[in-house]
Amino acid sequence: MKQIVGVADMKVSNNPKESIITYSLGSCIGLVIYDPAVKVGGILHYMLPESSIDKTKATARPYMFADSGIPRLFKTAYNLGAAKQRMTIYVAGGAEILDQAGFFNIGKRNYMALKKMFFKNNVIINKQDVGGNTNRTVRIEIATGDIYVKTSGAKEVRI
Amino acid sequence: MTSLQTLMKQIKDLTPIPAVAHQLLAVVDNPDSSMEDIANVIQYDPVITASVLKTCNAAYFGLKNPVESIKDAVNMLGTDQVIELALIKSGARALSGSQEGYGLIEGDMWKYSVSSAVVAKLVAEKLSLKNKNVIFTSALIKDIGKNVLGNHVANASQEITRLVDTRNFSFLEAEKKILGIDHAELGAMITKMWKFSPRMINIIRHHHLTDESKIYDKDIAAVYLADCICMMIGNGVGSDGLSYRFKHQVMKNLGLSAADVLMIIAEFGINMQEVDTLLHMA
Numbered sequence: 314m315k316q317i318v319g320v321a322d323m324k325v326s327n328n329p330k331e332s333i334i335t336y337s338l339g340s341c342i343g344l345v346i347y348d349p350a351v352k353v354g355g356i357l358h359y360m361l362p363e364s365s366i367d368k369t370k371a372t373a374r375p376y377m378f379a380d381s382g383i384p385r386l387f388k389t390a391y392n393l394g395a396a397k398q399r400m401t402i403y404v405a406g407g408a409e410i411l412d413q414a415g416f417f418n419i420g421k422r423n424y425m426a427l428k429k430m431f432f433k434n435n436v437i438i439n440k441q442d443v444g445g446n447t448n449r450t451v452r453i454e455i456a457t458g459d460i461y462v463k464t465s466g467a468k469e470v471r472i
Numbered sequence: 473m474t475s476l477q478t479l480m481k482q483i484k485d486l487t488p489i490p491a492v493a494h495q496l497l498a499v500v501d502n503p504d505s506s507m508e509d510i511a512n513v514i515q516y517d518p519v520i521t522a523s524v525l526k527t528c529n530a531a532y533f534g535l536k537n538p539v540e541s542i543k544d545a546v547n548m549l550g551t552d553q554v555i556e557l558a559l560i561k562s563g564a565r566a567l568s569g570s571q572e573g574y575g576l577i578e579g580d581m582w583k584y585s586v587s588s589a590v591v592a593k594l595v596a597e598k599l600s601l602k603n604k605n606v607i608f609t610s611a612l613i614k615d616i617g618k619n620v621l622g623n624h625v626a627n628a629s630q631e632i633t634r635l636v637d638t639r640n641f642s643f644l645e646a647e648k649k650i651l652g653i654d655h656a657e658l659g660a661m662i663t664k665m666w667k668f669s670p671r672m673i674n675i676i677r678h679h680h681l682t683d684e685s686k687i688y689d690k691d692i693a694a695v696y697l698a699d700c701i702c703m704m705i706g707n708g709v710g711s712d713g714l715s716y717r718f719k720h721q722v723m724k725n726l727g728l729s730a731a732d733v734l735m736i737i738a739e740f741g742i743n744m745q746e747v748d749t750l751l752h753m754a
Binding site: 360361362366408409410412416417448467 | 633636642703706707709714715716719730731733734735739742744
């Protein structure tokens, strides 16, 4: 069965029959985590770096922001028996429009928000596919932890 | 290069995508629905909106001024007439919703168009622009050119990809270089043939702001910015991805900061579920 993670959404599973997928990441980030020992995996698809711009919206849609979504993703996985030290981490998305340098580069800001949190909490990214001008669709199989990425117009590849 | 005759023929053959016929029927069947509810259902579908406006503007109705939105159409022609038109247009033929040249599977362009229209409305509200309905409708149908250009892009995909990947062309610039026309120009041709208002044709023609003098037109800039925001959000984006140019000057002219853009995205994020539910996008 396929669990779909929408925009500003998150899904975590320990059901080996399931795969989790999120479609068409632009400047948004798809954060994929997996603990192979207990076969628990999840994907968060967030749109924006910091919830401080609107606390009310962050309460209504916590998965919209990096700083309110990322801790929830990890905690949900911990509740299913996952442990931080065993977790493998994959990051995709953070794309940018051509010439979108500087302050308006939301893709880069989304990625930096994640890096900042990971640095503070001693979390290391195992693999990533970020930046550029393409859209990405990311999928993880819970039974194996295999992660697949598809850029629009190309075939899905296992990373 | 793509011959004009070929394109003209393809424009004439363009199939309207039936999208919200069943929702429209449900709204019509509900005695509590208002004229506004009906207009809301119709205007979320780009091709039906285009198709209804095209028909309203046809000589048959003898309207003095071109109709620019479904609400105009309802006001001028009456609710029943507009519903009838929308249903005939939407129900008649099968959905031709994929644009393979752009890597868009069925329904992708629709999703993207609805998102663009909703974001454009948010931008227009933020800037207190008065042409909100025109901006909404223009954002909705701005990529109609892709319906015709898709096949040509597919045939030239290697050359286009090469220019984008290795020579720093935007996707639009590569379309123009290889095919002799881009989807914004073609969109303007289509909407001109469908007798849209000059203002809407102008917005569609310039929605990527290739002509930088158009930066000062706030309606065009609003639709342009909405398009950029939707590329970033990614919903229904094709293989052209984010390969379009970002013009920083637009932000300055509109008086918008990066924080404003983040807020518009957040606002869209909050409303997205509503849009999803409305159109069964999820």
